[in-house]
Amino acid sequence: xxxxxxxxxxxxxxxxxxxxxxxxxxxxxxxxxxxxxxxxxxxxxxxxxxxxxxxxxxxxxxxxxxxxxxxxxxxxxxxxxxxxxxxxxxxxxxxxxxxxxxxxxxxxxxxxxxxxxxxxxxxxxxxxxxxxxxxxxxxxxxxxxxxxxxxxxxxxxxxxxxxxxxxxxxxxxxxxxxxxxxxxxxxxxxxxxxxxxxxxxxxxxxxxxxxxxxxxxxxxxxxxxxxxxxxxxxxxxxxxxxxxxxxxxxxxxxxxxxxxxxxxxxxxxxxxxxxxxxxxxxxxxxxxxxxxxxxxxxxxxxxxxxxxxxxxxxxxxxxxxxxxxxxxxxxxxxxxxxxxxxxxxxxxxxxxxxxxxxx
Amino acid sequence: xxxxxxxxxxxxxxxxxxxxxxxxxxxxxxxxxxxxxxxxxxxxxxxxxxxxxxxxxxxxxxxxxxxxxxxxxxxxxxxxxxxxxxxxxxxxxxxxxxxxxxxxxxxxxxxxxxxxxxxxxxxxxxxxxxxxxxxxxxxxxxxxxxxxxxxxxxxxxxxxxxxxxxxxxxxxxxxxxxxxxxxxxxxxxxxx
Numbered sequence: 001x002x003x004x005x006x007x008x009x010x011x012x013x014x015x016x017x018x019x020x021x022x023x024x025x026x027x028x029x030x031x032x033x034x035x036x037x038x039x040x041x042x043x044x045x046x047x048x049x050x051x052x053x054x055x056x057x058x059x060x061x062x063x064x065x066x067x068x069x070x071x072x073x074x075x076x077x078x079x080x081x082x083x084x085x086x087x088x089x090x091x092x093x094x095x096x097x098x099x100x101x102x103x104x105x106x107x108x109x110x111x112x113x114x115x116x117x118x119x120x121x122x123x124x125x126x127x128x129x130x131x132x133x134x135x136x137x138x139x140x141x142x143x144x145x146x147x148x149x150x151x152x153x154x155x156x157x158x159x160x161x162x163x164x165x166x167x168x169x170x171x172x173x174x175x176x177x178x179x180x181x182x183x184x185x186x187x188x189x190x191x192x193x194x195x196x197x198x199x200x201x202x203x204x205x206x207x208x209x210x211x212x213x214x215x216x217x218x219x220x221x222x223x224x225x226x227x228x229x230x231x232x233x234x235x236x237x238x239x240x241x242x243x244x245x246x247x248x249x250x251x252x253x254x255x256x257x258x259x260x261x262x263x264x265x266x267x268x269x270x271x272x273x274x275x276x277x278x279x280x281x282x283x284x285x286x287x288x289x290x291x292x293x294x295x296x297x298x299x300x301x302x303x304x305x306x307x308x309x310x311x312x313x314x315x316x317x318x319x320x321x322x323x324x325x326x327x328x329x330x331x332x333x334x335x336x337x338x339x340x341x342x343x344x345x346x347x348x349x350x351x352x353x354x355x356x357x358x359x
Numbered sequence: 360x361x362x363x364x365x366x367x368x369x370x371x372x373x374x375x376x377x378x379x380x381x382x383x384x385x386x387x388x389x390x391x392x393x394x395x396x397x398x399x400x401x402x403x404x405x406x407x408x409x410x411x412x413x414x415x416x417x418x419x420x421x422x423x424x425x426x427x428x429x430x431x432x433x434x435x436x437x438x439x440x441x442x443x444x445x446x447x448x449x450x451x452x453x454x455x456x457x458x459x460x461x462x463x464x465x466x467x468x469x470x471x472x473x474x475x476x477x478x479x480x481x482x483x484x485x486x487x488x489x490x491x492x493x494x495x496x497x498x499x500x501x502x503x504x505x506x507x508x509x510x511x512x513x514x515x516x517x518x519x520x521x522x523x524x525x526x527x528x529x530x531x532x533x534x535x536x537x538x539x540x541x542x543x544x545x546x547x548x549x550x551x
Contacts, residue, residue, distance in 0.1 A: 085369070085372030089369050089372075092368060096403045100364070114379060121496055122386065125494050125534075138378075142372070144373040145367035
């Protein structure tokens with residue numbers, strides 16, 4: 001695969017031929033681009049060797065696990081964890097940030113495994129929820145100590161596992177508050193502060209999970225679901241503002257929150273508004289849903305945000321299917337509704353075009 | 360004062376390791392200092408091969424025809440009462456204090472199947488009280504695990520139990536497994 005520098009060489013030759021760039025600028029421009037890091041054969045062999053050595057050690061320990069005294073097994077776990085965390089500390093000291101991040105993430109995973117294996121070694125009856133929360137909190141502590149986005153992702157996953165363990169999800173107001181309510185916003189803050197895309201994706205999903213819990217807590221009440229979708233829409237607008245301010249990875253939140261808001265809005269329209277009649281918001285909801293999806297699609301194109309555009313397209317398809325399903329075989333009525341929507345979209349587009357010309 | 364990343368990581372890692380060691384030590388002390396009870400066991404299968412060799416535990420007591428199920432099985436506490444060498448379920452309670460009025464309190468719950476009455480042409484069938492204390496497995500080497508499992512399978516419904524769980528009831532009301540008693544032989548958990 002050609003590197004950025006190779007592509008630039010081709011472009012520069014073309015620009016020089018077209019007279020856009022002076023020929024004597026070619027070498028200085030290319031010199032300003034650093035060479036892509038290449039792994040030489042010796043380094044690659046060292047990585048492979050280290051990997052195989054690790055597998056050999058793990059296999060040897062696993063083969064003798066049953067015959068190994070309990071205290072030795074426990075010591076192996078602690079040594080592995082402390083060795084990885086110590087390696088992470090050393091890498092942080094040497095300012096090898098990527099290595100430190102990876103080692104702390106693996107240390108967080110090893111600590112989580114150690115909690116489970118310690119219970120097995122000493123026959124300690126464990127509470128799966130407490131074990132997952134413990135692993136999650138330890139991973140977050142390592143993440144904060146070493147600025148490790150990988151450890152933070154591991155932490156959020158284990159907090160989610162703790163939230164899911166032994167939980168009665170639709171227990172309504174009886175359901176316990178998930179720890180994710182605290183840790184998902186914390187992870188979101190860290191993702192923006194540390195400019196981490198993976199952490200931003202996981203944190204955004206965690207926040208959506210919290211909204212799902214709130215919806216379940218309100219026993220899927222239509223009014224509450226509409227209200228929550230509006231709040232999520234507001235959060236998407238806030239993330240969009242950060243995105244337009246060039247805040248790194250705010251766009252990730254913008255996309256996920258927009259998706260969550262539309263999904264929650266779609267669900268809210270199918271929940272009965274009144275317990276007595278059992279009627280839902282009906283065709284009016286589907287029309288608003290269709291209009292909101294079109295609006296989001298236009299916004300996604302305007303912002304050049306592929307996730308938002310995709311959400312808009314998928315949502316339009318969903319809204320159209322819902323409308324057709326509601327109208328049944330009354331194709332004339334369906335044609336009328338779609339004509340109205342098309343006219344509204346055209347008028348909206350023309351107004352935007354006129355506004356763009358005048359400004 | 361700003362602490363660099365390296366010492367911060369080492370402090371957090373040390374605290375995590377200390378927490379794990381503390382858990383093992385405190386659980387060990389709680390297991391040693393608790394009140395020991397013997398609970399009869401029934402056979403269950405299968406063992407999970409991926410989780411190491413262990414025996415699945417199912418503390419359960421038989422109810423003879425004419426006996427009735429203890430009440431309050433779905434409450435948070437269980438009261439145990441001594442019956443000869445073993446302990447049996449006396450009933451469930453909402454709090455430790457209420458359970459203490461009935462017997463030895465332990466956190467957990469139970470389910471009960473009533474014994475079937477004898478009818479013309481049909482023999483009476485025994486009932487079963489199954490206790491859930493959060494102890495469901497005993498890790499042991501493969502040879503011992505297979506022997507214990509065999510004993511549990513061979514247990515006759517009409518004969519006296521041959522396998523018992525040795526459980527320590529701590530001050531916190533939690534039951535902790537101390538070992539098993541198989542055909543009178545004690546297999547206790549040790550540190551080694």
